[in-house]
Amino acid sequence: MDPVLEEIYALVVPSLPYVAGAYAILWIALVAYIGMAYSRVGRLEKEIAVLEESLERRGISA
Amino acid sequence: MNRNILVLSMLVLGGVLTTVGFIMAFFFTPPVLGPAVTNEAGRILGYQPLFSQKIFYFHVPVALSSFLVFFFTAFYGVRFLMTKEKQYDTRAKVATEVTLMFVILTMATGVLWTRFEWGRWWVWEPRLTTYFIMTLLVIAYFVLRNSIEDEERRATYAAVFGIIAFIDAPISFAITRIIPSSVHPVVLRSGGGLTGSQLAAFLIGLFGMLMIAYAIFNTRMREELVHDRLEAVKAALEG
Numbered sequence: 001m002d003p004v005l006e007e008i009y010a011l012v013v014p015s016l017p018y019v020a021g022a023y024a025i026l027w028i029a030l031v032a033y034i035g036m037a038y039s040r041v042g043r044l045e046k047e048i049a050v051l052e053e054s055l056e057r058r059g060i061s062a
Numbered sequence: 063m064n065r066n067i068l069v070l071s072m073l074v075l076g077g078v079l080t081t082v083g084f085i086m087a088f089f090f091t092p093p094v095l096g097p098a099v100t101n102e103a104g105r106i107l108g109y110q111p112l113f114s115q116k117i118f119y120f121h122v123p124v125a126l127s128s129f130l131v132f133f134f135t136a137f138y139g140v141r142f143l144m145t146k147e148k149q150y151d152t153r154a155k156v157a158t159e160v161t162l163m164f165v166i167l168t169m170a171t172g173v174l175w176t177r178f179e180w181g182r183w184w185v186w187e188p189r190l191t192t193y194f195i196m197t198l199l200v201i202a203y204f205v206l207r208n209s210i211e212d213e214e215r216r217a218t219y220a221a222v223f224g225i226i227a228f229i230d231a232p233i234s235f236a237i238t239r240i241i242p243s244s245v246h247p248v249v250l251r252s253g254g255g256l257t258g259s260q261l262a263a264f265l266i267g268l269f270g271m272l273m274i275a276y277a278i279f280n281t282r283m284r285e286e287l288v289h290d291r292l293e294a295v296k297a298a299l300e301g
Contacts, residue, residue, distance in 0.1 A: 002092060004111075015114035018178040022117050022171040023084070026124065029170075030274065033163055034073065037281045044288040051295045058299075 069280040076273030080120070083267025087119035091259045114178045118247075119263055121171040123271035125193075128164035129231045131157055131275050132200070136228035139221035151217035154224055155207065156282045160275060162200045169197060189246035192234035199227035 095109035138154035141147075172190070177183050184190065206223055210216035238246050256264060 002090060005089065005093060013113045015112075015178045018114060018174045019116050022174040023120060025170045025174075026120055026167055029163070029167055030278075034278060034281065037278070037285055041281065041285045041288055044285065044292055048288065048292050048295055051292070051299060055295060055298060 065280070066284065069277050069284070072273045073277035073281075076270045076277060079270025079273065080123070080267050081270075083123075083263050083265075083270055084119055086259070086263035086266065087116055091263050092257060112179075114175055117171055117175045119267050120271075121168065121175065122264065123268040124164055124171065125168040126268060127271045127275045128161055128168055128196075129235055130272065131164060131279065132161040132196070132228055132231050134279075135161060135203070135224040139224040142217060142221045146214075148213075148217070151221065152286050153283065154221060156279060156286060158200060158203050158224060159282060160279050162204075163278070164275065165193075165197050165200055168193070187246055188237040188241045189234065192230060192237050196227075196230045196234055199230055203227060 093111040093113070094115040096112040097110050098106045099108050099110055100106050134157040135154050138150045138157060142150035142154060172193075173183050176185060176190075203220060203223055207216055207220050210219060255261075
């Protein structure tokens with residue numbers, strides 16, 4: 001580790017809440033957005049599978 | 063390779079790269095020195111290290127990603143106007159949605175830096191103002207889309223609006239160079255911009271963020287395609 005940084009981080013860093021806050025906002029938002037997109041895709045694919053099965057039973061092609 | 067696996071791999075790799083970039087930024091890149099610390103006689107004792115500058119290693123990659131993804135709004139807008147194919151309108155819409163996500167994150171991480179360094183949440187300086195205009199244009203894109211019912215007319219107006227709106231992105235990117243008096247830092251410049259380790263951490267974070275943007279765009283596109291397929295299946299069942 002950079003020795004100067006080591007010394008700095010050992011002291012009180014007044015901007016730490018801002019840096020940590022920015023980092024947290026970034027990752028929480030990205031993970032939530034991606035997670036929601038994946039969950040919607042999963043739900044839609046399940047719905048399609050059920051409907052396609054129903055189509056097959058009736059002998060209709062989409 | 064299956065496209066879905068490729069997108070998931072890009073997402074994971076993007077997450078790993080951005081994390082590596084941030085770890086490098088926090089533990090291995092030398093600190094940026096800020097204002098001088100002087101004694102009562104005015105003699106310089108040293109320089110104040112700027113820990114807040116670490117925000118740069120994720121704020122700038124997110125901001126650059128927003129510009130790049132917004133470019134695809136304009137690109138697919140042009141493609142739509144040339145071909146009138148619905149897929150390009152969908153791609154432009156998804157690209158703008160991803161742009162909005164990155165624009166909000168750029169704003170959120172940026173204002174936290176501004177609050178600490180400048181003591182204010184917002185400053186009407188050229189970079190922030192032009193980026194704020196871009197944010198409003200991205201929001202206006204969706205307002206426009208939601209205000210038009212006819213599908214073809216909506217796609218055409220949105221394509222034209224997206225192309226015009228994108229003009230603000232290069233202006234916002236270059237404004238700190240066009241107006242040198244701007245108080246916003248100019249990071250990407252020749253001569254004395256970044257040291258080797260700072261540049262390495264920044265580039266790794268940037269590539270990671272671009273991969274994440276690519277993965278998000280493709281995941282949202284997959285959702286749109288699955289949604290269209292669902293509508294087709296529903297129509298077949300009803301018909």
